[in-house]
Amino acid sequence: MNLLVFVKRVPDTESKIRIAPDGQGIVEEGLNFIISPYDEYAVEEALRLREAKGGKVTVVCVGKEEALLILRKCLAMGADEALLIKDSAPESFEGLRVAAAIASLVKQRFPNFDLLLFGKQSFGADNAQVPAMVAELLGIPQVNVVVKLIIEGRNGVAYREIEGALEKVVFSLPAVISAQKGLNEPRYETLKGIMAAKKKEIPIIPIDELGISEDFLTPKMEIIKLEMPPTKKAGRIIQLPPEEAAKEIVRFLREEAKII
């Protein structure tokens, strides 16, 4: 199978976010960056499909040159090739620009792809937009938030998470899948993998060489401001014998919170 996985470089989820003085983004200095957590499930799923059915896994990132680091990680996990679409634009919280870059790349360089895999959303923008947008731009089916995937020949069955249930979805290849936690358990890089990854060359394609039409690239949103959420005022802490604590919880819910 010809498998393409798309990953994003994001701030470590543990990190403390600081807002830049201009209120247009975060301060990147001093932050640790990682591969967005859901994207790891997508990489793992692609590796498993290749192991079961043969083929090739190519991992692609749209981002700054610093993102080469996460692409190396994916190579160390076992991906065959990696590629960076270099885009130095700051985080715009817009999905369409990145989706258009990916769709152009796929059309130009990977016309014979079978499956495009994404994480269900990236940490940071938390948009969950790019996978469905790419599917639309390529005119192929999409299944998002997938927790189980079965591919048989040119057909796929995916279980996608919805409120309180799973949807069983059937589709044909080529298609777009976005991964949810539960799909698999991502592997760690091996030492051998890390050594091999170091030797691999990662081609870099500047985003403006992809021939993306202007109406995708012009910003469609204006960032008015990015700010810290209002801090909640501290609540009350009690330490009482169990029966009294239970009474106090119920009294609080009734009289103060007015919930029951």
Place this chain on the structure above:
Amino acid sequence: MWLVFIEKREGKIKKSSLETLAETSRRAEELDLEVAAVVVGSSFENLTPLWVQGAKKTYWLKGEDLEVYSPEIYAQVLYELIQQIKPEAVFFAGTALGRDLAPRLAAKLRVALVSDCTRIIISNGSLLFVRPVYAGKALLTLKLKTKPFLATLRPNVFPLKEIKDENIAPGEIIEKTIGLNYNGPVAKVVEIVREEGAELDVTEAEVIISGGRGMKAAENFNLLRELSTLIPRSAIGASRAAVDSGWIGHQHQVGQTGKTVCPNLYLAFGISGSIQHLAGMSGSKVIVAVNKDPEAPIFKVADLGVVGDLFQIIPPLKEELRKALAE
């Protein structure tokens, strides 16, 4: 005109769609705009809630292939409707379906889409959207520059209008039979698989009773289920530690790699309050936490923090709740 996509599940209109309609119609009124709803498929039992929540018109799209949701087909029929009626904005509830469909439609239209809004502001006549980013660690305010633009609104954030049904005059229903102009490949839902005994999803629950590593074993989640049977519209949540221990399915996980929730009440038992857990639940309207460690970070966000052993507190709590709810 603003258009609101109305979602149904098993013939019933989803509450989060009604919240979206209620909020957009409140804002539209300020701007002197009208709100219309759009429903897709033939099996809608009752459209009254749409008039109650502020729709003046409902476009009803009917057609053979529209009974079961498919993102490819729904995006196509909405695209055709939008070309005809030219709304200024199209809104969706930020449900599993809304967040699947809206980006596909945005790409077809090549317009702005803002996901997961938690506030809509009108400031000096311009319309601004606020949404959490970085898993709730920051708030982003945006202005959208395309016509139309698309937005999904986070469920459980916006209040419904409380108006008696009988005081509402029904709006106009405009039926459209859409001949399908889509012959591309589609993803088809063939079955809905329910979780064993699955109650309500955490994203839709009004009360979430959540357990962490402090629950110690899978069977102890029954203590939380017993509390849940007492409280209407409640669901069971969990920390990642509980999910990773195999005590409960990951669809219950709240937090950064789980679900983002904003119930009226979040009850946390034996959850320390890691930054990733807080990312998913700190937007809850009221938080009550029980933890034996007085230093647990969850107490920083709790409205009421109870220091103590959850195994000693839950039994009397059940009794007190039973008494209170019986009254």
